[in-house]
Amino acid sequence: MQNTPITLKFLAEKLKMSVSTVSKALNNYPTINEYTKKRVQEMARDLHFTPNKSAINLKERKSRIIGIILPNLLDYFFTRSIYGVEQFAMKNGYNVIISQSHDELEKEIQLADMLLKSRVDGLIVAISKNTQDFSHLDQFENMGIPVVYYTRNPSFNLSCHKVLGNTFQGCYQATKFLIDRGHKKIAYLGGPKMINFTHDRFNGYINALKDNNVPFQAELVAYTDFDKENTVSAIQNLFNNSENMPTALVAFKEPILFDAIKYLKSINHPKFNEIECIGFGNTPFISYLDSPPIASIEENPESVGENAIKLLLQLINREIEIQDYQKIMVDCQLVVH
Amino acid sequence: MQNTPITLKFLAEKLKMSVSTVSKALNNYPTINEYTKKRVQEMARDLHFTPNKSAINLKERKSRIIGIILPNLLDYFFTRSIYGVEQFAMKNGYNVIISQSHDELEKEIQLADMLLKSRVDGLIVAISKNTQDFSHLDQFENMGIPVVYYTRNPSFNLSCHKVLGNTFQGCYQATKFLIDRGHKKIAYLGGPKMINFTHDRFNGYINALKDNNVPFQAELVAYTDFDKENTVSAIQNLFNNSENMPTALVAFKEPILFDAIKYLKSINHPKFNEIECIGFGNTPFISYLDSPPIASIEENPESVGENAIKLLLQLINREIEIQDYQKIMVDCQLVVH
DNA sequence: AATACCATTTCAAACGTTTGAAATAATTGA
DNA sequence: TCAATTATTTCAAACGTTTGAAATGGTATT
Structure with a gap:
């Protein structure tokens, strides 16, 4: 010993x-x-x-720690994204502190303070669904600590670094796929309006319709969040009009799509077997469903994570100027089941 | 600025x-x-x-970093367990480095070396399914760095600290529940034999049978691992004998149970609707299944994680002697759906 | 008025590195 | 052979804390 x-x-x-x-x-x-x-x-x-890392860090005035704030590790996307971050961070001598906001702004603020005190060299963050004020995150940049927003980000703000799934393209592709299969009445189930990608995805949907001369119908669009009840009522809205029943559905997130499918099945929806669904996520649980979606949108979370950490390290090493705001998009793929 | x-x-x-x-x-x-x-x-x-933490750590000869090695963050149990660890670690000024072995011994060895170099103050580890030699982990204790094995651990080795789900009790309870519902032919689907809890769970099953005078039948027991193909062939073995068809099934892990259910359904098993299943995990995806298990065994991963970090911190602070090997069990609950 | 005794503050070394400047040793050229 | 040059090594300070020992200043005791 x-x-x-x-x-x-x-x-x-x-x-x-x-x-x-x-x-x-x-x-x-x-x-x-x-x-x-x-x-x-x-x-x-x-x-x-x-x-001894502490000695080196003290000397170099660095902590070699990257902070990461995300809503929830139980979310399949975020868990997978971590993998990309960790791999690359480790390879470069950085450690990663992962912290979960549980989609609550208050908790996010707490975590930000904690990470600031931990003197992280950089921050990767996917904001909570109701983060609108960014002062708790701005203080990092004020202290010269770079911040990369990933996936969920303040869409209106151009003055920040972003790494995003190309969720527009993913949704476009999915909608196009359904159109090509002959669907004319494709419903869109969006997520919380506060989250930026909700709109990107909607635009992908809209544009696919437009480009393929499928008329857009406002009553085929509904929004929900991560609550089952809200999903059910959104689905009720979409499918309550027997005159104008959707035959296909694109949903912003897979577990939520599952809730939707489950509900439609539970009410014995007359055309249930004809309804074709696609959601974002490509979660492995799909294989256990009796009425699985016809396809999934693979978001490549690992790649999103890896791009985020790569950018962050470049910012930390001043290879990219901190005010030279970057926006990186990671393409999605349609996976047909 | x-x-x-x-x-x-x-x-x-x-x-x-x-x-x-x-x-x-x-x-x-x-x-x-x-x-x-x-x-x-x-x-x-x-x-x-x-x-400045680096300065304090240097002075105190500590890193205030806890290493954690686990097979896979995509596993629901482990993801949830992290939560317990992080919460408590943070509260005590420690940061956590999470690393995934992907159930490969080689990767686990690599990670152990990395964490040793990072000079973690302690290690929490769930070993890979084929870890039999422990030299890469023993070196931590050799250097005075405490190690806590959690969930997956070297069952034969008494000279280490362990925090485990009381998986015997969980399996006993599940089996008992099925017996109480009148089942006499309860199959048991076990996991990789290298993983310690496989045996504990089996013993829970056996003991429940014994205590309730249900005769044990060796042909009602089969083993698989995390591969779907192996699960299918195990299920085939269990259900190929029309004379002695099980009417219930206890499985060592939920996603694997789902594979089993799916297979039985796919072959249109004649008594499919009568078969009642229970698995470990209590994963939320259950609610999306058309033929859900009748109950789940909740393993309380957060509590397992929290107990592990609590013990580890006590060891780090020398509140418990490092050779005074502890074994902590966290009870399971049966959740009826 | 000298002494002892507090309360409070400061000194100085240590933790383990890194790094420019200074010192030393080795080699070259005339 | 001696100075000049180059190669190599060492010095010393710095990073930001902590902490036992020493110093300071003041008050009480005789």
Whole structure:
């Protein structure tokens, strides 16, 4: 049980040279003699020397910690996105602190404060569904700490870095797919209006209709949030008019689509078997459904996460100017089941 | 844009006193004059002073980082367990690095090395399904860094700290429930034999049968892993004997149970509607199934996670001796749908 | 008025690195 | 052989805290 970690000083004493020589040898300084370097590096390897991160961080005035705030880890999209972030962060010597806002603004503010105190070097955030005031996030940039908004972001604000799924394109594709299958009455079930992508997706839907000469009908559009009850009432609105019954449905999120399908089935909707559905997510649970959606929109969350961390690291390293606001889009794919 | 963080030195200069007085005032040393304390604390508050963690960690020879290795964040149990860990860790000033082994031993070894280099103060780990050699984890304890195994652990090894779901009790309860509903032929679908809880759950099943005078039949037991194909063939084995057809099924994990249900339905099993199923997990997707399990075993992952971090912090703070190996069990509940 | 005794504050070293400047050693050229 | 040049190593300060020991100032005791 070797309890005291190896330090530069210890190596220096063992090798009978100064701490700075050891440090420079390990960092491959050109002024250090090759033979010396070799001796130092071998000894460091043999003794399993690992530099003390706290010391380095103190010296470099960095924490090498990335903060990430997201609504919920139980959401399949966010969980997958984490993977992309972690992989790349680790590879670059950064650690990631993940924190969940549970889609509550108050909690988000708390977490932001906590992360600011933790002196994170950068922040990746997917805002809560009712974040409209951004002062708790702006304070990061005010202190020179870069922030990247991912997925959920303040759509009206151009002065921030964003990494988004190309949710317009995804929704366009899905709608087009349904049109190509002969549907004329395609309903659209959108999410909370506060969340930016709700509108992007709607625009994808609209544009697909327009480009394919399918008339838009306002009564085929309804909105819900993450609550089952609201979804059910939205679905009731969409399907209560026997004159103008939709034959297909595009929904902003898969678990919500499942709620919709379940409801339609539960009321024994007369044309249930003809209704073709598509939702965002491509969650694996689809395979267990008896009446699965005909297709899913794969959002490539890992890629969104990876792009976010890549951008953030570039900002941290000042490879991109902090005011040179970036917007990165990650395409979706339609996966037919 | 105030770019240089406030330091003790800065406060000291502003207040015209020494750095140590400021430090001690903030840490509420009894030797510091009350009025001085007040002045210092007020100034610290007004200037939003936050102590530099790297400096503190360096001084205290700690990283205040907890490492956590788990198979997969996409697994509902683990995702939920994280919540318990993070909450409690944060409250105590610790940050958590989450890393996924993807149930691969090699990756697990890599992650362990990475976390060791990150100088975590403690480790929480759910081992991969084929971890049998523990040298990569033992090295933590060899260096005085406490390790808590949670959920998945080396069952044969008593010399380690464990926090487990009381999976025996959960399975007992589920089996008992089915017996009480009149079932005599209850099948048990177990998980990978390498994972400890597979056996605990089996024992719960066996004991419930025994205690209720239901004869045990070896042909009603089959094992699978996380692969769908293996699940299907296990199910085929269980249900291929028309003489001795099970009427109920207890499965070690819910998504796998869903695979089983799906298969039975797909082959139009004659008694499908009579078969009553229970699995571990209580995943929310149950509500979307047409033929949902009759009940679920709720494993309380948050509580498991919280117990793990609590124990780990006690070990880190030497409130519990590192060799005083603990075993904590968290009870399950049967949730009838 | 000298001493002892508090209360309070400050000093100074330490944690483990990094790094420009200074020092030393080795080599070259005349 | 000596100065000049170059190669290599070491010094010393810094990053921002913490903390035991030492110093300071004041009050009480004799």
